Structure formats: C-alpha cells, structure tokens
Amino acid sequence: MGLAKTEMFTNQQNEIALFAKVFGHPARVSILQHLFKIDSCVCGDLVSEIGLAQPTISQHLKELRHLGLIKGNVEGTSVCYCINTENWTKMKETMLQFLNQDISTKEDCC
Amino acid sequence: MGLAKTEMFTNQQNEIALFAKVFGHPARVSILQHLFKIDSCVCGDLVSEIGLAQPTISQHLKELRHLGLIKGNVEGTSVCYCINTENWTKMKETMLQFLNQDISTKEDCC
DNA sequence: TTAAATAATTGCAATATTACGATAAATGTC
C-alpha cells in the first residue's frame, strides 16, 4: 500500500506524524538549520550550500512551505526564504507535548 | 530514487531525520502514546487497541525497537513491550536541540 | 525585444513504505 490509514487515528496523532515526516529527511533538516543559522532571509543559495540539484531543493522547500514552517517571498529574480516563526512555535508545542510525555512513573519492567 | 543522500549531511542531521522518520506515521505515534499512558508493559494488546492487522503492528514495533525507543521481552506466548526510557531521553535531547533553535533574533523579513 | 538569471514544474526512474494474507516460530497446556 504505502498509504497510512489516517482515519483510525486522532487529529493530534496525524498532526504529529505530518510534522515528523517533514523532518524525516536530512536535506529538510539541513535547510531549516541553515535558515535558523543565518540572521536574514536566504535568497536561493541553498542549492550551493547543500549538495543537491536545484529541482530537488525546490521540492523540499515546497513541502516545508506547504506545512507552513517557512515563508518565501519573491525578490527580483530570486526568492527569499525564512522561518515562519509563528507556525514554528505552534509546531514546537505539538511536538514537545509528544516528546515530553511523562516517563517518571515508569519502572523499567522489560 | 527514493533514497536519501545521507553522505552529504552531518551525523546529527541524519540522526534527527531518522528519529523524525519513525515518528512520521500515526500508528507509531499511537503505539508510543499507548506505552506511555499505561503504567506497565503492554503484552500485545496493541493490535486490538489500534485498528491495524497484527503483522502491520508487528512491523511498526520492529522499527521502534530497532531505533531503540522501545524494549520487548518475551513472557510466555506473548511479548511485553515498554518504552526504553534511557534511549527516549537521549532521543529527546537530540530533537529538542533541533526544535529549540533560537528564533528570537529573527525579524520576519519575508 | 532579446537575453540572462533564478526558481518552479513536469516527467520519470529507482527505491522505500505501508498494509496484510499466509505462514512460520516460539511457548504454554493438555
């Protein structure tokens, strides 16, 4: 199949999975880290920064944009990308809720 | 292709992507949440809990086990699963480092 | 208008993922 049966899970579970999925490729992790590192927008130097072809980077950027984690603005012939801070914060809350599940009450029974 | 070019990324970037990938399916998110929720090990009631077939759940458990996030112990004819708390904590540190990247210095330039 | 620069889209090949029926393996019970 290759198709997740999303209808049997909660919205929260599907949302977590969607965010996680987009982080599930090192190129997208790298793009995001780069956007965080530099203190301004990136105007299309991601292709030279990361070693992938231009259509490949463009595709990864599209996925990040569709999830709302980055914003892109046309500036002349190039496009300026940066983190969508508001949505990043929202995403972070969702992911932290998942990652910070209470572990203290568990005894190591296995 | 379908194959990520991991050699062009840092170990940290690949590690983040691997963890994120395993969270990238709602069934695995659901399994983990269930293992956290109950205060003891789960002895194979995950199949009835989640609505997927037994081989499918078994496959998802395998992936979680291979990443070290859960432990499984044979108890009679069934297997007892629980969170690997030590590895979960390590994973969390890696993911938090990624999620908590400093956003404060960014002006919304796009 | 033509050409250059840059990014998006299309099309496609290679590989990965998901799901599950069928089967096998492991253990416990009689």
Place this chain on the structure above:
DNA sequence: GACATTTATCGTAATATTGCAATTATTTAA
C-alpha cells in the same frame, strides 16, 4: 506428542518518496 495462543517473518500489491534532466515561468538588465 498434539493443539492452542501469540508474535515474527515472508511475499507481494499499492502507493509514496527521492532525485534529477528537461522544460517552463518569472523577473531583471541590456
């Protein structure tokens, strides 16, 4: 041993992902 219970593995079909060459916008400069 024969059988039941439970989980893992195998095989396979359907779909998704990744990467890039080729092409198509889109905008700027000359």
